[in-house]
Amino acid sequence: MADIIIETMKHGNIDDVAAIEAACFSTPWSRNAFADAVDSENYEYIVALDGNDGGVAAYAGMQVVLDEAEITNIAVDERYRGRGIAGKLLEGLVTLCVRRGVKYLHLEVRESNTAARSLYAKCGFEIDGMRKNFYQKPTENAVLMTKLL
Template sequence: MTFADIPYVFDIESTVFSLPWSEAAFYNELTDNQLAKYYVLEAKDTKSSTIIGYIGIWLILEEAHITTIAVKPEYQGQGLGCLLLETIMKECKAMGVQRMTLEVRVSNQAARKMYIKYGFVENGIRKKYYSDNGEDAIIMWVVLEEDERDESGTSEFNE
């Protein structure tokens, strides 16, 4: 994510979330938070590109905390959230991250299902975490395993 991406990210953020981060919050993440890494997903055609999703993490020692993930509503249901999550998990593995965590609304069944698909387990509750309605957040964790290697040293994936 670059500074130029922030207005597009904020547009998605304010459409998808009832408690959106401000543009200033994203700007601060990019300029002041040395633990933060943010990535955007672009759809490109022959004449232009548009940001259709994004994900952010904080890297703390061998752990990564997913701070936000979203896909533009008209692109949801196409596996793009999964693509963002898979990409960040692979990126984190390459950086030596051993575990990832996040919070998700109790009511967000679609996100919870996606996280479980990628090995996250529910491991706690933050009571009244969301200030807009007092909803609880479920804390989820995943341990990032090393890819199994065959004798030639190449990775074997079952996708």
């Protein structure tokens, strides 16, 4: 496996990121939404780059408000899954949380998304509630999870 480099997301990564996002989600974020997040001090976005060609293998981001943060996106290009990259991105977000004094890291996940739920449980997130019919396309409950830092 090629080396994977984790670094801050830049505008030059957004075409790759938006393509992965569109392949993974039924209501994907737009290029503009990612560009706004990259420019905002209230968001932290990181990418995992393939050391061979510099292409984006995966990305993750969160919104930070005082001592709380919420993961807004995380996805790994299908060709790079199962190699620990999502775990590394979560570690990267946690490091940024600690640097910014964040104490609670929250997220929402589709009830049926067993891969993501297993990832979050492995990384120390605990279930703290459900939001009924939170998602659309298809309609589905959200599981709310939090990691205490």
